[in-house]
Amino acid sequence: YPANPDGAEVMLERWEAGSAEPPHSHPGDDMTVVVEGKMSIQFYTKSADGLEPDGEEVILAKGDVGYVKAGRIHDAKYLEDCKLVYVHDKAFGFTAE
Template identity: 60%
Template sequence: MNHFSNKNTTNILPCVMGGVVVGAVTAIGLAHVWSPSACKKKKPPVGPCDSSGLWDDSQGFSHPPDTPLGFTMRDKGFNTFLEKWLPGDYEPPHSHPGDDATIMIEGEMEIQFYTKLADGKLMKDGPLVTLVAGQTGFIKGGCIHDAKYKTKCKLVYVHNKTFDFKDER
């Protein structure tokens, strides 16, 4: 069909409008896919960083001599581990005496929190939390949780007291 014939000019407007609509929908869709907010799909950390005992100044941060002013470190009263896990690895429900941070370097893991009932049984407490590379999870001391490693994982684990693993099953 020739929309530009002298006989039928009524078909031009629908074709132009159709092109405008398709173009607008495409532009909106691409803007959504490539928008800055679409690139920042990181979930918030587990628990607020500022309430974690890991950053408590009263627990002994120091400034090593001959280093830039912003370089402060904590070198006593905590443990740091580099951990490697394989897909399917699992830590049963457990707790630790101090606050911890899990910094995901590679992979994906899931954490489920629990509450211990009066009869000693565990009840799930809140939704399953997924951490992926680039995220950090903060967990308060004494919180019962498990950990399931969905993919090969590398992580940095920091604990603000001498590390202990209390099996809560």
């Protein structure tokens, strides 16, 4: 990926049904547009006992848009085969939690 700290990264992602991303965060804000399929996002907060769910799981289907603020811990589960347009503010980064 280009490492332009002042720009944005745009990716077309494809995920198979049943795949998942573990809890993680990104250094910049991101936006996901669901072109095909259905996915879920769960947000988390850190506690003395580890990660705790923060709110209800968010379900995104075809045509939906999800936003995640920089540094916000979240996971993603792909409930159906998905095609996504992913836009990340600044150079893309990923921190496992």
